[in-house]
Amino acid sequence: MTQTATSDRPPAVIVDHVTKDFKLYRERRTSLKERLTTRRPSRYELYRALNDVSLVVPAGSTYGLIGANGSGKSTLLKLMANIHRPTSGTITHNGRITALLELGAGFHPELSGRDNVYLNGSILGLSRKQVAAAMDDIIEFSGLRDFIDAPVKVYSSGMYVRLGFSVAVNLDPEILIIDEVIAVGDEEFQRRCFDHLAKLRRRGVTIIFVSHSMPLVQTLCDRVAWIDRGVLRAEGDPSEVVDAYLAVVNAAERERLAAQGEAAASGEAVRRGSREIVVSNVSFLDGNGEPTLAAVAGERLVVRVHYAAAQPVTAPVFGLAFHTEGGVLVSSPNTEYAGVRFGTLHGEGYVEYVLDHLPLTPGTYLVSASITDTSLLHVYDQRDRAFTLTVQPGHSLDRGGVVTLGGRWSVVGSTVGERVEAMS
Numbered sequence: 001m002t003q004t005a006t007s008d009r010p011p012a013v014i015v016d017h018v019t020k021d022f023k024l025y026r027e028r029r030t031s032l033k034e035r036l037t038t039r040r041p042s043r044y045e046l047y048r049a050l051n052d053v054s055l056v057v058p059a060g061s062t063y064g065l066i067g068a069n070g071s072g073k074s075t076l077l078k079l080m081a082n083i084h085r086p087t088s089g090t091i092t093h094n095g096r097i098t099a100l101l102e103l104g105a106g107f108h109p110e111l112s113g114r115d116n117v118y119l120n121g122s123i124l125g126l127s128r129k130q131v132a133a134a135m136d137d138i139i140e141f142s143g144l145r146d147f148i149d150a151p152v153k154v155y156s157s158g159m160y161v162r163l164g165f166s167v168a169v170n171l172d173p174e175i176l177i178i179d180e181v182i183a184v185g186d187e188e189f190q191r192r193c194f195d196h197l198a199k200l201r202r203r204g205v206t207i208i209f210v211s212h213s214m215p216l217v218q219t220l221c222d223r224v225a226w227i228d229r230g231v232l233r234a235e236g237d238p239s240e241v242v243d244a245y246l247a248v249v250n251a252a253e254r255e256r257l258a259a260q261g262e263a264a265a266s267g268e269a270v271r272r273g274s275r276e277i278v279v280s281n282v283s284f285l286d287g288n289g290e291p292t293l294a295a296v297a298g299e300r301l302v303v304r305v306h307y308a309a310a311q312p313v314t315a316p317v318f319g320l321a322f323h324t325e326g327g328v329l330v331s332s333p334n335t336e337y338a339g340v341r342f343g344t345l346h347g348e349g350y351v352e353y354v355l356d357h358l359p360l361t362p363g364t365y366l367v368s369a370s371i372t373d374t375s376l377l378h379v380y381d382q383r384d385r386a387f388t389l390t391v392q393p394g395h396s397l398d399r400g401g402v403v404t405l406g407g408r409w410s411v412v413g414s415t416v417g418e419r420v421e422a423m424s
C-alpha cells in the first residue's frame, strides 16, 4: 500500500503518560523442588524504566530515540510494539506495527528460514498468499538464497538480522520499529538497509528507531526524542535535541576528565568513538593554500581533516558539520553522501573538503569532524564542535542570515510611463 506522507493522517503512535515498572527479583529460586515447595513469594523491588513519558510520532515521519545505555529506549520501543504493557498510561497506534527488536526474536529455531518467513507473516496478520507473493523479494534482499531452507538455528547473528530485516521491510510495513539490530549486519547489508529505509520513508511509512550514532540520527530523522534515565528530556527538531543531549554528555565527560586530572580546559572534551582511526586535527587553508584561521566569505576555503589510523581501516567515512555559535546546524557534508570512497587507510594523512566560493556569511562557526563506517552507525572518532572557523566579510553582498545563496535578481515590469528590464 502506498501511503501519503502528510500531516493530514492521524499520528502513527501516541504515547500518553506512560510509566513502566519492572520487577527486579532479589533472590533466585532455581531448583524445581525449591520452586514447588516454597510458598513464600519471591521478594522483588520495582524498577522504574520509564517515568511518565508522553510523545507523538507523526505519521510518515522518521523518528529517532536517543539516550545513554540503560535509559529506557528499548523499553519504549517494546511498549510501542505491544511486546510490553505500560504499568500506567496508554499507547495508541494508527497503522500496523512491524518490529525488529531483538536478534532472532520472532523466529522459531527448528523451522527453516522460509517457514519462519511464513510464520512472521501470519503474526503480522498477512495471508499465506500475500507472504508467498513477497517471498522472492525477501530472499533476494536477505542474500540467503542458499540457506533459506536450512533451520534458522544454524544461522549466524548476521544472518538472523538479514532475514529479520528483509521480512520486516518487505511485508508492507506501516509503522516500522527498529532497535539498533541493523548494526550487526555487514557493511554492504547495512547500506542496503538504509537505502531501503529511504524508499519506505518516501512511501510514507513511519519509521521509529533507536541509535547511538548522532550523525545518523541527524541525517535520517524528522524528529528525535531523548530519553534520560526513564524520563523524556527533550523532543522535537533533531539538531536541537541532539545538541541538548551532546551538551549534557559533554559536560559529564569534561567532569570525568577533570576528575581524572586531565586537561579539559580546551573546551573540547567531547570525543567519542572506538578510535581505530582518529581525527588528529582540522586545519583551514586559504586560496593560496596557506593555513588560516580566518576565511573570507565568497573565497576559496579548504578544510583539511588530518587523520591517524593505528590499524588499517577500510572505507572510513569522513564527515564535517558547521554550526553557528547559536547552535544552528548550517551543513553536515560527508564523503559517503558525496559518493567518495577511500579504500583502506593506515597511518597518517589528511582528507580535504574544498569550497571554491565559501557560502557562509561573516561570523564565527564551530566545526565538528567525524570518521564513521559507511553506515554511519559505527563511530571511529567524533570531535564535536572542537574547531573554530572565523569568516571575514569578502565580496559577498549578502547581509544577515548564515549562507549566501548566490542567486541573481531580475525584474521585468513597468514603472510609471516606462518599461524596465534589469538583471543583477
Ligand SMILES: Nc1ncnc2c1ncn2[C@@H]1O[C@H](COP(=O)(O)OP(=O)(O)OP(=O)(O)O)[C@@H](O)[C@H]1O
Pocket (backbone or CB within 6 Å): 022, 023, 024, 047, 049, 067, 068, 069, 070, 071, 072, 073, 074, 075, 076
Ligand atoms: N525485562 C526487564 N526486567 C527488568 N529490568 C529491565 C527489563 N528490561 C529492561 N530493564 C531495565 O530497564 C532499564 C532500561 O533498559 P532499556 O533496555 O530500555 O535501555 P536502553 O536505553 O535501550 O539501553 P541501551 O542503549 O543499552 O540498549 C535498564 O536498567 C534495564 O536493566
